[in-house]
Amino acid sequence: MMGSGKLVNLVKYLDRYILVLLTVLLVAVSALAFLTFFNNGLGLAYNDARSHLDIGRRVVEGLKPGLAQLGSVWLPLPHALMVPTIWNDFMWHSGLSGALISMISFVGTGLVIYLFLKLLGVGLLARLVGVLVFVANLNILYLQSTAMTELLLIFTMTAGIYELVMWHKDEKILSLVKAAFWIMMASLVRYDGWFLLFFAAILIIYHTARKRGFKAAEGTFILFATLAAFGIVLWFAWNQLIFGDALYFAFGPYSARVQQEQLAQAGVLATKGDIFLSAKVYLYALLYNTGAFTAILGVLGMIVFWLNKKINSSVRIASTALLAPFLFNILALFLGHSVLFIQGISGETWFNVRYGVMMLPTIAIFVGYLVHKLVPLRSTIIGLFLFVTFFAFANVDAVTIDDARVGSSQKNVAEVSGWLTKHAKDEKGFVLISAASHDAIIFSSGLPMKRFIHEGTGAYWQNATTSPDRWARWIVMRTNDLGDSTFKLTQASGQLEKYDLVNSYPFADIYQLKSEYLINLNTEPVLGKQK
């Protein structure tokens, strides 16, 4: 066996260059995973992924391009980050524009987990095990290959918590500023970030008040919140500016609240008001995403960590922020702000089960810590983890893929979009369609965004919904569904009789303007640049 001296030298060498090596490895894994899911078509299976890409595309291309297309409800950062690349048709339709952000976040999170464990005094092997737990997870590898927002959120939140713990350890202002920066970024990705901001603020106030009194705590909090809450303030201002209502994202017609109300009326929001069911559902989501065995190891690691009095108590308290995603998701389910279906508990389908993956960095960090502490059991833990992971991969056990393929997060709109590709591609004329309801069709049709008149096209939308026969050669909508704004408005116009129902599909019907009315049809973007 290698002499102990040589082993020490190897460890020192690795320690010096490990971040570079790790980055290269993570990039390679990320690229490989993307190529795999790109080739098998799963990269664009999520309905939401197609929507995210369309939102980014609408900023740069369409009948009314501009930053206003970032819209409301969904926070803007993921779409804003796509802007530099999504103008390219390949980057848009391959999903790479969105996936690239996820991939960079994947690499970043792996590195943060490594640094986090280093901050906790964990040895090299255990740090690498922590990273491995994160990387060798099919759900993570899949999501990082898509234009979904989970990886960006995970990265920004984990980075924020890392800096927060760092600040609790060294109390350097720069760490606090960095924590504020990353939490601000997280608050512009998803509302989970807002909860983390609140949680972090409490930790900061508590820590400073305990050490230096309330006056110092107040000042530190203001310093932190000025940057950390900037994104939230901007978001309120944005909603006020663009939609005339600072709370448009919360109460507007396309808000999650409205969606949840519809679900509640349909009787499928069982978690609302039931804390135990909310906890159970989220726990199942967590276990299915991370793996039961890995989760148990993580919990054991957590217990060992928090009971270890040799670790600075401030660091132990700060690390409770790693539980923020867990608490937020249960709270959101309990309040009815979130919906999550687990097959077998909430019926026979999956929906939003990917929310459970948010706890994976936490689990990874604590598994790494466990491996660090239980030296004699290291081989056992690592061996068993590899054994279980092998079968996870061999069985392609990924609930996020199941949700994308057969769950409620997928929409097979191929029939509708295929019809549009075949009949509208080489013809002139606009397609009137609700982006809020049918973004997946817009994406999958392959047609340029400027062919579509939707809610965000301003005067085009107003004109087309009152006089569709003058603007829309085709109308795509769910007939008799008042939730589809295209149907709701065009029905009132009384002009639908000028259209033939050319096809009826599960997700939408397609109407085509009768040939005798084509002469009055506008087929060019004549309304020019709109404000």
Added chain:
Amino acid sequence: MKKLLFIVFISLATFILVVLSVKGQFGHPVYFQSEKDTRVGGPFESSNSNSRYALTEAIVERGTLFLDDSLAKFSAPDIVHHNGKYFSIFTPGVSFVGVPFYALGKIFGMPQLFSYSMNALFGLINMFLVVWLARKFGASFYASLISGFLFLFATNSLAYALTFTQHQLSTTLILLALINAIGKRTFINNMLIGLIFSAGLLVDIPNVLMMTPIMIYVFVKHFQSNPEQNKSANFPLRLIVLSGIIIGIVPLFALFGWYNYQTTSSYTKIGQFIGRANYPADELEVPTPKNPNRILLPYDTRKQLNGLYILLLSNERGWLFYSPVILVGIIGLYIAYQDQQKRRLAVLSTSVVLITIISYSMFGDPWGGWSFGPRYLIPAAAILSSAIGVAVAKYKNNILFVSIFILLAAYSLAISSVGALTTSAIPPRVEAVNLANPIAYTYEYNFQFINNNLTSSLIYNLYLSQISVKTFLFVFYIVSILAFIVILVFELANKKKDDQ
């Protein structure tokens, strides 16, 4: 002298309890010897026993590895139909070991009784192997006996010592492998462990997985420097010693290959890869994969959450409900882990326990079909039982610990007793509730037997039927708990700290 008397008393109590629990009915002189009656509560109530027994019978009676129509019907659905012939789906180890027992029993007109006594014998051997392992963990003499006694009588080990399944033999081999592994690495020891490993495969395929931590440990041990001599043995010598493992493995591997060739016409294809058949063989029960080149994996991580629940916590099969005293062994392992001298054994034992639990949690059928308790975890129960003695030796002066321990042991002994005296064929919940006449899916089913004055005990059915089954169970239970209390009292009174 005191110890000798004590050993005689415990051995007698153990023997009596085991004999009382042997399954059988009144016949000429004993039923089931030529009658293939698959009634619940009988020795042939479960097809996994029947299939193995059928192979033993075929070997002795007809000198063949194949089952004729009557034996195939008797063993279905645990049979394979291949090239027009039927054979057992299981690996042949249990059946092969049963051959001399069957042959001897045939002389006395009781082949079934003698064959099944094989597992009872291994159950007793395992009890003493657990005692031995507990001593290796540093438990005192009496505490070790508690370990062994509780393993046999407070877990589902006793219930399965009365069947013709693989569990007792597998446990024996795993315990022997553990004890061998902590010994010195000599050529002979390596040969022995190789033999044990290959025997494990012959008895049941998952044994290979359960012994993997042991084999890895043995392998790595050859390359660790010897701290006593402060130098390593030279490399070529280590390789020669290591080769003992290969030499030990070869004979039984060859036997297995020969068996496969005889049954499937391939040295490497085993019956389980072909799939189950019914009798008559009109359909396969194992779904044919759409892609014939895709291997059907035995483990599925998606099932792990449910599997862990079923095996550890559920009222259907969980340790928590069937033998919670086992969990005291976790404390014992932790204590052993704290001791530098015992740490390696504790780590190795923990590895074997964990791989058993984790692998079976991912298995498609953690219930083990119609069974009593978590039968797949019997080897893990043996290891944890051995650690119970460590915990008892350490905390015997703690009143709270002793009180809780007695309660857990009393409960576990009760459940194990009722299981051993009635049936091991409890259906999983999903099957039980969907039967035309739904039945209980927990040990409640066993208690229903008792309430209906039914027992599987041969001795009761032959000689004691004038008393009620409840009384019989009560006496059985009192004997087992008395034996346990006597051992415990001796341990509590034992003032020697390290009674090696």
